[in-house]
Amino acid sequence: MRRVRYEATGGPLFLEEAPSPEPGPGELLVRCAAVGISLPMVRKVTEAAEPVPLGGEVAGEVVAAGAGVTRFRVGDRVTGLCFGHGYAEFAVVHEAMASPVPDGATEVTAIALVRSGLVALGALEAARLAPGESVLVTSAASGVGHLAVQLARIRGAGRVVGAVSAPDKAEFVRSLGADDCVRYGDGGWGDPVDCVLDAVGGDLLTPALAALAPHGRLVAYSSGGGTIQAYDLLAGAKSVIGFQMALLARGRPQTYERWRQELWRLHAEGALKPAVHAEFALEDAAAAHEAVMSRANLGKVVLRM
Structure with missing residues (x-):
């Protein structure tokens, strides 16, 4: 081969x-x-x-x-x-x-939807996003990020913000249902949000944490590492949650299967478009x-x- x-x-x-x-x-x-x-x-x-x-x-x-x-x-x-x-x-x-x-779906669609969608859905679950809350998704145009933007909207987020590396991605991110799109290097990221889903890590962790409102939650699922100062958590009673898909797939197969079925259902209904x-x-x-x-x-x- x-x-x-x-x-x-x-x-x-x-x-x-x-x-x-x-x-x-x-x-x-x-x-x-x-x-x-x-x-x-x-x-x-x-x-x-x-x-x-x-x-x-x-x-x-x-x-x-x-x-x-x-x-x-x-x-x-x-x-x-x-x-x-x-x-x-x-x-x-x-x-x-x-x-x-499923019958009728292509392997390319499966690649674009399932693994990335499971990570996006798992990050939203870890964030405990409640209807009406606001969420910011970093790397919002990526394989995981573009599904996270859509899933946040589907799950009732009141405001969805996408963060990207270049301004030419803004139109794509807004087409997914984001209310706004911000760029990493543009200083502040607008009004504070209740949740941040971070797929970048590294130097971006500090501004991602700063984007949270008091009592906000940051879900870290990137491979980029990074360090957070404890005082930055204490000052706003903020929390950071780690999420890894492989750990959940092995330890909670029923949850993994339920999320997978939800992704295919949303795709079949036309609500989720990889x-x-x-x-x-x-x-x-x-x-x-x-x-x-x-x-x-x-x-x-x-x-x-």
Whole structure:
């Protein structure tokens, strides 16, 4: 099979021939039709001390199942998270991390909707957003962010603000239902909000926390790290909540499944519309990474087999 990997921190990415993997107990072997590109994976290529397998979201057809698999069979279409080599024609996905792709939906739609949507929905749940409250979403034009903006509106937010890196993203973010769009470098971010969903981290944590009203909640789900001063929390009785999707998928499978069904229902009703910025061929994975690293994307970036 063909797969993408790299040999040293920073790349370059290259295409190689490799044996197809074998599914172990509880695992599925998926013939990939589409693969999602995420910022955490892109960052690992440039920041990890040693090369790591290019994993992430995959969608395609189950071609083999390991011992103990009960929810899926050969021929099913699934999407899920691969922790091994995912930028490949075949990838291994643990059954607990997989979910079915409904009839009539494409694998590209599944990539744009499910994993990113689960993170967005989980961040909103962690924020305990109440109807009428205001929310600010950082990286609002990203694969997760553009769904978080829509889901905040669907869940009754009184005001939704998107924060982006460049002014040319404002029109896209407003088209998703945001009331306003602000840029990271433009000083203050307008009136304080009840919740911030932060996918950026790093130096942005301080202004994100400052954007909260007293008793506000910041949900951090980025891979960007960052530090918060305790006094900044105490002064406004603010709180910071961490959220990680993989932990919830393994520990609360019923919640994971309920959220997944909600996402597909909202999509089928036309209320939630995942956007795909661009589709790249497997051999163009480096260009796909650049689109995400440069934050040029409006929606999800996808590899197509």
